[in-house]
Amino acid sequence: MTRTEQREATRRALLEEGRRRFAADGYHDVVLSEVAQAAGVTKGAAYHHFGSKLGLFRAVAAQVQEELGARVAAEADRRADPWEQLRAGCRAFLAAGTDPAVSRILLVDAPTVLGWDEWRAMDEASSARHLREALEGLVAAGVVAEQPVEPLVRLLSGAMNEAALWLARTADAAALEQAALALDRVLGGLRTGAA
Amino acid sequence: MTRTEQREATRRALLEEGRRRFAADGYHDVVLSEVAQAAGVTKGAAYHHFGSKLGLFRAVAAQVQEELGARVAAEADRRADPWEQLRAGCRAFLAAGTDPAVSRILLVDAPTVLGWDEWRAMDEASSARHLREALEGLVAAGVVAEQPVEPLVRLLSGAMNEAALWLARTADAAALEQAALALDRVLGGLRTGAA
DNA sequence: GAGTTTCACATACCCCGGGTATGTGGAATT
């Protein structure tokens, strides 16, 4: 095995095992040497690749965040109408909350582990950006009333984050539909010709 | 000084210093022995009163939460109309986010330190309860469309939590008004005779 | 293709800080 191959292999193994444990046990309860051992290497490898426990977490969170953003975007792009794209994206996000990797890592631990500012920057780079662009497009198209988009993005982002966490705890299948309907009503308040 | 007096005094001192440090530095970066020392006692006192570092944090968070709930309720009670009460309460909550004790302790650290379930139970006992009762009242009065209130509470609670954190970072005074207006639009979507 | 360099780790160690077990002195009880 060539060196770059080996390097990539251990890096992936650490990332994978870290993701599994961070999602299951939370940042604080994960011990780095155990992650390394389960990945077939030692703690030294983890520090060589990620510099610190926080570094590994950051890499894991970034990966999960990217995947989530892609999933939401993909679901939105299956619709033609911009308003339906927004709705579909929101629903996809809510559904994604059932994945502990999303709920535990991204929504619960990341803000306090990475700090709120870095977390927000990370969120902005993926899922929040889609939300912002969708809203800006709707404002430009006159579907949503002219207004500063930034506060709106924060409100909706927070609403969905919390709702996703709530859904993750309530195994009720009907809850997802209820939350989606409630979100529809809330979003409906933004439409210009709101009925 | 009598014993119960002394007991209360050290307890209050620890609570006060802990609150200050948790708000300023975050749970992880606070070292318990330093809190105790600044409070004029030793680590032993802290363990005697609160059992663990987490115990102290729990007590601090509960206190902040209670204060916040009272503040929001007080602001709401200054209005007569139920709909205006809801708006006033929401605005008061958003404004409260500038206090690091609220933003850092309650909104950022508490969910991951106490666990999301305990955090939610705590939130429910104070601020979220007011929101639920307000919404239930409005539904009963026919102002808000008949629907499951639970998902709605989660959505709005999350929206305001995140918005409060955002406001805490943007020293802009206009931002609060923008966020309040955006919240008005979102809430407006819930009214039955929505215009 | 032997020697040299590089580098991806492994090994051994440090040390901070949460937690615990036990001591103590003064208030409360009898």
Added chain:
DNA sequence: AATTCCACATACCCGGGGTATGTGAAACTC
């Protein structure tokens, strides 16, 4: 006045993040 009680103080343990250094095999040089 003697005893009990209890709110702490003191001394200690130890898990786990971080670091400094060693090592062996791949990659490069001539």
